[in-house]
Amino acid sequence: MFSRDRWLEIFETIRKNKLRTFLSGFTVALGILIFVVLFGFGNGLRNTFESFFEDDAKNTIWLRSGRTSKPYQGYESNRLIEFDNDDLKEISSRFEFYIEGITPRISFNGNAGYKLESNNYSIRGVGPSHQKNEMTIMMKGRYINGLDVDNKERNVVIGRLVEQDLFKGEDGIGKFISGGGRSWKVVGVFQDDGGDNEERIIYAPYTTIQLIQKSTDKVGQIIISYKPEIGYSGAVAFENQLRKYIKQRKNIDPTDPRGVFIRSAAADMKSNDQFASVLQYIISFVGIGTLLAGIIGISNIMVFVVKERTKELGIRKAIGATPKSIIGMILQESIFITTISGYVGLFTGIAFLNFIGDKLEEQYFITDPFIDLLTGILATVILIAFGAFAGYLPAKRAARIKPIEALRDS
Numbered sequence: 546m547f548s549r550d551r552w553l554e555i556f557e558t559i560r561k562n563k564l565r566t567f568l569s570g571f572t573v574a575l576g577i578l579i580f581v582v583l584f585g586f587g588n589g590l591r592n593t594f595e596s597f598f599e600d601d602a603k604n605t606i607w608l609r610s611g612r613t614s615k616p617y618q619g620y621e622s623n624r625l626i627e628f629d630n631d632d633l634k635e636i637s638s639r640f641e642f643y644i645e646g647i648t649p650r651i652s653f654n655g656n657a658g659y660k661l662e663s664n665n666y667s668i669r670g671v672g673p674s675h676q677k678n679e680m681t682i683m684m685k686g687r688y689i690n691g692l693d694v695d696n697k698e699r700n701v702v703i704g705r706l707v708e709q710d711l712f713k714g715e716d717g718i719g720k721f722i723s724g725g726g727r728s729w730k731v732v733g734v735f736q737d738d739g740g741d742n743e744e745r746i747i748y749a750p751y752t753t754i755q756l757i758q759k760s761t762d763k764v765g766q767i768i769i770s771y772k773p774e775i776g777y778s779g780a781v782a783f784e785n786q787l788r789k790y791i792k793q794r795k796n797i798d799p800t801d802p803r804g805v806f807i808r809s810a811a812a813d814m815k816s817n818d819q820f821a822s823v824l825q826y827i828i829s830f831v832g833i834g835t836l837l838a839g840i841i842g843i844s845n846i847m848v849f850v851v852k853e854r855t856k857e858l859g860i861r862k863a864i865g866a867t868p869k870s871i872i873g874m875i876l877q878e879s880i881f882i883t884t885i886s887g888y889v890g891l892f893t894g895i896a897f898l899n900f901i902g903d904k905l906e907e908q909y910f911i912t913d914p915f916i917d918l919l920t921g922i923l924a925t926v927i928l929i930a931f932g933a934f935a936g937y938l939p940a941k942r943a944a945r946i947k948p949i950e951a952l953r954d955s
Contacts, residue, residue: 577924581921585915589915590911604810606771606810613803628764628766636790643775643783650767651758657724670754681735685734686733694751700729707745710745836931854943879932880933883932891925895916
């Protein structure tokens with residue numbers, strides 16, 4: 546029940562004890578503020594880990610060749626392993642159940658020019674499914690298609706910044722750029738969320754690149770997108786079978802850690818997500834410890850408050866105050882200070898995280914730190930509840946004070 550007199554009494558007590566009230570509130574506000582900031586930084590680290598994988602589809606597996614480190618079946622160690630077009634066909638046929646798309650990637654740097662403008666760019670020979678692997682967004686025109694690959698067409702898809710560099714505001718679609726002593730028709734312009742470097746790339750049919758490179762059938766990498774419905778466990782099984790098959794096909798010792806390298810976006814993301822989760826648990830643990838320190842601080846201050854008001858409480862009992870009313874008065878004051886201070890700390894912490902934004906991304910890998918409002922409110926409510934409990938113990942002790950003993954207390 547609302548009691549105007551009690552509230553006036555609480556405000557009067559607060560007014561007369563400004564320093565004590567400030568210290569109580571500061572302890573609570575600081576505890577919530579530190580918790581919110583630490584929890585927000587944990588979420589910021591998770592954002593950074595997730596952003597590392599935004600540029601690639603999560604159902605992607607990369608195959609890269611290298612040199613063997615062990616001799617095997619008459620072959621010496623340090624043997625160079627290379628992938629070719631036959632490997633693409635065999636993998637596609639053998640693992641058809643798992644595979645949604647497969648493409649090689651032949652990468653090198655080269656000059657490209659238009660009229661008087663020229664620059665050096667990363668050039669990749671790819672197949673049609675590469676668009677999905679890289680999550681490439683077409684701004685205009687089209688991507689490399691099957692006819693480009695089959696007919697070895699000199700068609701290219703250029704990044705947004707390549708068009709900006711070379712065409713200076715002109716529409717690049719349908720125009721021809723020079724490169725490697727040949728002319729290439731621009732059939733598409735793309736953008737990429739991976740950043741500026743990803744938008745300064747030129748894609749061409751891998752068969753055309755092979756033709757230019759002395760009619761070779763070698764490919765640098767093989768990129769596979771597996772069917773999402775097989776799930777993470779199916780992807781792990783596919784990766785293990787693929788590694789075993791490639792090592793058999795290329796005569797690599799099954800125990801050789803080199804020769805062929807296989808990386809899964811899903812596995813990488815899961816590992817980093819687990820690391821980010823553990824890190825956030827640690828940060829949360831530190832934050833909860835800070836809250837507990839705040840609760841202990843409130844309890845200590847309330848013990849001091851009761852001790853300070855011993856004589857006053859004794860007089861109240863002498864004139865008829867009940868133990869219940871004394872407990873209620875002290876608890877109400879404690880909860881009021883804790884609530885106001887808690888939400889001041891909460892919203893100050895949220896405002897601080899919003900101010901930080903992406904300022905810590907480059908140096909500390911914390912991207913857009915945030916805390917879910919519900920989590921913040923829940924933490925504040927918990928602190929208020931424990932604050933009430935911290936106030937209850939000294940309040941209960943105060944209710945047991947005998948008036949005659951209180952009046953003797955100086």
